[in-house]
Structure formats: structure tokens, C-alpha cells
Amino acid sequence: MSSQSWTGRARRATLEKFKPEDLLPEEQPAYVASWVYVFGVATIAALVMLIASGLVLTLNGPAWWHTSSVGHYVNSVHLWSVELFFVFMVVHLWGKFWMAAWRGRRLATWITGVVAFMASIMTAFTGYLIQTNFDSQWIASEAKDGFNSMGIGAYFNALNTGQAILLHVSLLPLALGGIVAWHIILVRRKGVVPPIDNDVTIEGSSK
Amino acid sequence: MQLALINLNHPAHYFSFGPFAISGGNLAIIIAMCVIFIAALFIPFPHSNNFSQDDKKEDRK
Ligand code: HEM
Numbered sequence: 300m301s302s303q304s305w306t307g308r309a310r311r312a313t314l315e316k317f318k319p320e321d322l323l324p325e326e327q328p329a330y331v332a333s334w335v336y337v338f339g340v341a342t343i344a345a346l347v348m349l350i351a352s353g354l355v356l357t358l359n360g361p362a363w364w365h366t367s368s369v370g371h372y373v374n375s376v377h378l379w380s381v382e383l384f385f386v387f388m389v390v391h392l393w394g395k396f397w398m399a400a401w402r403g404r405r406l407a408t409w410i411t412g413v414v415a416f417m418a419s420i421m422t423a424f425t426g427y428l429i430q431t432n433f434d435s436q437w438i439a440s441e442a443k444d445g446f447n448s449m450g451i452g453a454y455f456n457a458l459n460t461g462q463a464i465l466l467h468v469s470l471l472p473l474a475l476g477g478i479v480a481w482h483i484i485l486v487r488r489k490g491v492v493p494p495i496d497n498d499v500t501i502e503g504s505s506k
Numbered sequence: 507m508q509l510a511l512i513n514l515n516h517p518a519h520y521f522s523f524g525p526f527a528i529s530g531g532n533l534a535i536i537i538a539m540c541v542i543f544i545a546a547l548f549i550p551f552p553h554s555n556n557f558s559q560d561d562k563k564e565d566r567k
Pocket of ligand 1: 335339343388392408410412419479483491
């Protein structure tokens with residue numbers, strides 16, 4: 300009876316693929332005790348600050364963040380969170396590159412990281428476009444020429460502030476959040492990659 | 507308006523090497539990232555009980 304129901308099958312398949320002890324482990328292998336492994340979670344922390352400060356900015360709008368002290372403060376928190384987000388992400392990327400962390404069937408983890416990086420760049424770019432100051436005006440008019448010369452001006456017009464706002468506050472952060480969640484679930488499911496000189500598991504798996 | 511710690515109200519300073527140019531701000535951030543990366547490799551990580559002593563067991567399918 301229960302074996303026929305789709306809810307039961309979905310539950311068993313989910314628990315089989317996403318084991319709670321994999322997703323929320325209590326212990327990590329000894330080699331993880333290094334600061335290099337902290338930069339992934341530092342990137343998440345910066346992303347949380349980014350989204351929280353961004354939500355406050357959406358409540359009050361440009362007239363507020365350009366003129367009031369609290370607005371300046373929240374705007375600055377948002378900017379410095381981006382700076383830290385990218386610094387942490389780049390150090391994380393370097394760490395994973397030099398430890399070849401795509402070994403042992405972890406290619407999808409690396410690729411979701413690459414996509415997260417590209418989505419972050421697009422999110423930062425559309426953020427620059429919607430500052431509503433001379434900086435954003437200059438960036439938009441220069442970028443418009445760049446996009447036109449690449450032949451994508453018909454799909455993305457950097458001078459269209461409405462489109463840039465919607466991309467920045469809705470589509471891109473949602474896409475980034477989804478890809479980051481996927482990235483982290485992959486890390487948890489596979490376990491942290493063993494160091495290169497300690498790699499007893501590579502045979503038979505993709506290098 | 508509040509006083510900024512550093513006066514940013516002027517064009518950026520650029521360092522140029524032949525065809526290559528980079529602004530002072532971007533160069534400073536790249537150097538900071540390199541310093542943080544090297545520091546992360548060498549500064550010892552605080553001891554905790556959350557790490558197993560067995561290096562080899564981990565590698566799930
Ligand atoms: C939004 C940006 C990102 C976030 C929030 C993020 C987060 C994380 C976290 C929390 C981990 C596990 C802890 C750690 O090892 O640091 C991790 C692992 C990993 N990340 Fe990222 N990451 C991001 C971007 C990237 C990028 C740009 C790359 C490379 C192109 C990348 C490649 C990897 C790989 C290969 C692993 C797995 C390492 C292993 O299995 O041992 N990530 N990431």
C-alpha cells in the first residue's frame with residue numbers, strides 16, 4: 300500500500316540521495332582543520348549580509364540611501380559586503396583550484412562554483428547600474444556600447460534602468476541563491492576532497 | 507554629509523605598465539587577496555574536537 304504512493308517513493312528516494320548524516324555531519328577529516336576551508340562559509344556569510352542589507356535598501360529607495368545618514372550606512376554595508384563577498388569567493392576559488400577539488404567525481408561542485416561566480420558578476424554589474432548616480436549613468440552608457448558591439452544589445456540594454464533593477468533585486472539573486480544551495484548540497488553529499496598526496500580514492504573516478 | 511575617512515572625490519590613480527593599466531583600488535584589493543590566501547595556508551587553525559584523526563576514511567560516492 301504505502302509502497303504504491305508517490306509520497307512514500309519520493310520520501311525514500313530523497314532520503315537515499317540526501318542522507319541527513321551527510322547533509323549535517325558532526326565531524327570532518329583531519330585535513331579540513333585549515334583556514335583555507337573557511338572561505339566557502341565566509342562567502343556565504345557575506346552573501347547573507349548582502350541580501351539582508353539589500354532588502355533594507357529596497358524598502359526605502361534611492362532618495363533615502365543618497366540623502367540620509369542611516370541610508371548611507373545601509374548602502375555602505377551593502378557595498379562592503381560585496382567587496383568581502385568577492386574577496387572571499389576569489390580566495391575560495393584559488394584554494395579549490397590549487398587543491399584540484401574537482402577530483403573524485405566532484406566536477407559538478409566546481410561547475411556550480413563557476414556558474415555562481417558568473418551569476419555574482421552579473422548581479423554586481425546590475426547593482427552598479429541602479430545606484431542612480433553619475434557613476435551608474437557613466438557605467439550604463441559605456442557598457443551599452445560594449446554590449447552592442449557584442450551583438451546582445453537587443454536582449455540587454457544597459458540603459459534600461461527598470462530592467463536592471465528587476466534583474467538585480469529579483470531574478471539574479473534568486474538564481475544565485477539556488478545555485479549556491481546546490482553547490483553546498485553537492486559538497487555535503489560528496490564529502491570534502493582528500494588532499495592530493497593522500498588520495499586513496501581516485502582510481503576509477505574522474506580525475 | 508559625513509566626512510569620509512579617505513577623500514575619494516577625485517579621479518582614480520592608475521598604475522600603467524606599457525599597454526597594461528590598473529587603478530590603485532583594484533591593485534590594493536588584488537594584493538590583499540594574495541596576502542589573505544598565503545596567510546590562510548600558513549596560520550595554524552585552532553584545535554577543536556570536530557575533526558577525526560583518520561585522514562583516509564572520507565570519500566563518499
Ligand atoms: C557564491 C559563491 C560560493 C559559495 C557561497 C561557495 C561555498 C562553498 C562552501 C561552503 C564549500 C565547502 C567549504 C569549503 O571548502 O570552503 C565549498 C566547496 C567548494 N567550492 Fe565553493 N562556493 C562559492 C563559489 C565557488 C567557486 C567560484 C568555485 C570554483 C570555480 C567553487 C568551487 C568549490 C569546490 C570545488 C568545492 C568542493 C571542495 C571539496 O569537495 O572538497 N566554489 N563552496
